[in-house]
Amino acid sequence: MAAVKGVQAAGAVDLGALLDAGEGAVVTLVAGETQLAAHRAVLAARSPVFQAMFQHDTLEASSGRVSITDVEGEVMRQVLSYIYTLQTPQLSGTARHLLAAADKYGLPALKDVCEQQVAAQLTTENAAAAAVLAVRHSCPKLTAAAVAFIKAHNFQVLATQGWADAMCSHPQELIEVSRLLADPPAEISTPATAEEGPTTRARTPAAAAPVTSSRHTLPPDDAAVSRLRSLSRDEKGRRLIQTAQGGETEELRALLAAGADVGSIDDDRRTALQWAAWEGHEEAVTYLLESGADVNARNIRHNTPLHSAASAGHAPVVRLLMRASADANIRNLSGYTPLHWAAQEGHLQAATVLLEFGANMEARDDEGNTPRQLARKNNHQQLVQLLT
Structure with missing residues (x-):
């Protein structure tokens, strides 16, 4: 076992050296003013999102250029470093941004480390933002930790500017947080926090019950x-x-x-x-x-739970249903598969999960439309590229 770990570590280091050298890179990642050279084979091997992007005839695959509008340059640099080395970067003030990026690109180990870091840095001012982050990115341990923290501090968080800001910017997520506060998961553990200090005895986020x-x-x-x-x-x-x-x-x-x-x-x-x-x-x-x-029950229009989750864009629920053996290619009365719904409504992450579990992108509805054609008709360009 030690020998295997040694080989894995050596492989990670070798990939890290490859990143520094930049030799043979065939993809340029553009995040704001930052441009990063990378090897598409490495990206695809580490991330299911990049794998889906490069295994089809997408614009990114043909041009060798990936424009990233929702991740800052420095954060993307850290993501890329992790992809090559599998070593967690220094998180300090970037844990929240890195968590969101890790979720976007399907990097669960990095996401888990970021969850623990954010949970360990909870304060009354940032707890609302942390709770919103946890709900938006399906982080059960962080959700549990944030809810426990807010309750442990006698709801003082609700009087902060951080809570008011979260209410303005992410009302739907905060409504869900409020529901959890009213009826929280049982056995939630409170992590050590920045406000409590290192001498306070507290259980770690890893002990929290996943919601x-x-x-x-x-x-x-x-x-x-x-x-x-x-x-x-x-x-x-x-x-x-x-x-x-x-x-x-x-x-x-x-x-x-x-x-x-x-x-x-x-x-x-x-x-x-x-x-x-x-x-x-x-x-x-x-x-x-x-x-x-x-898991495959049909309603009056023959939509299944997977059709419903895909149509609404709930990618984490899509994944739960697929893991429970939902049929990725089941059709409703109009011949729509779940992927047809995700493509029509413009839900990129839900579509990515469906493809990961074997959804047929060439399936045609009763009018002869493929998911890609529905995406094009509704001007969802990213999905058109994904489904090409």
């Missing part, structure tokens, strides 16, 4: 379950769908414990899983899947 796994939450309250057992079968089903739509996972747990049918449907034959997928409630989706929900 996307219902297996780490407490059992449903017995009294609540007893109360719900008296409801009719139809009423239990109606409430199950309603709570799934709102992402109220604890209520879902109680209803299912009280005998609600996980396959209950509404008037359009939509299940609780379809509603949770449409709304992007990752924790609810996870629990419903664990409870036996049909």
Whole structure:
């Protein structure tokens, strides 16, 4: 095992030297005023996003130039250094920006380290921004840590300028944070923070319970379950769908414990899983899947939960469903696959995940349109390039 680790380390160092030399680089990454030379084979090997970009006849693949508008030059330089060396850069003040970039390019190990760094630097002023970051980029440990921090500080965070700024710039994410504050995941651990200092005894973010796994939450309250057992079968089903739509996972747990049918449907034959997928409630989706929900259930238009998540652009939910063996190429009544929906609505990340799991980009709907043609009709240029 030690020998294997040695070979891996040597490989990383060798790639790092290749980056410094710049020899044979065939791709230029442009982030603002910063231009970085890289080898497309290395980028594709490390990042599924770059792999999807370069394995097709995209503009980036043909021109050898990748324009990056949402990552600053210095941050992109750190991302590139990590891709070549697999060594985490000095994070100091860039952890949040690097986390977002790591999520964008599918670098989970780097993202995890950034999560821990941001959680360790929580203060009353930056906690709102950290919570928003965690929700936007599906960071369960950081979400749990930020929610625990806000509650541990008697909600003082809500009176800061940081909270006010977050409310103006990211209202939807902050609404989700507020919901978690009202009904937080159980067993959340509070990390050591910059305000508490090194002498304060605290558990690390790694010990926090991920909000996307219902297996780490407490059992449903017995009294609540007893109360719900008296409801009719139809009423239990109606409430199950309603709570799934709102992402109220604890209520879902109680209803299912009280005998609600996980396959209950509404008037359009939509299940609780379809509603949770449409709304992007990752924790609810996870629990419903664990409870036996049909991942390929069809509504009245033959859309599945995967169609719903792809249409709404919830890439993390798309990944959850694919890992639960959802059919990436299943068709609705119009012949749309989930990739057709993602292409039509302009959801690049959802489309990337679908392609990663084998979605057919040449599939045609009932009018003969491929996903790429729908992307072109709706002027989603990045998707047109991805699907070429």
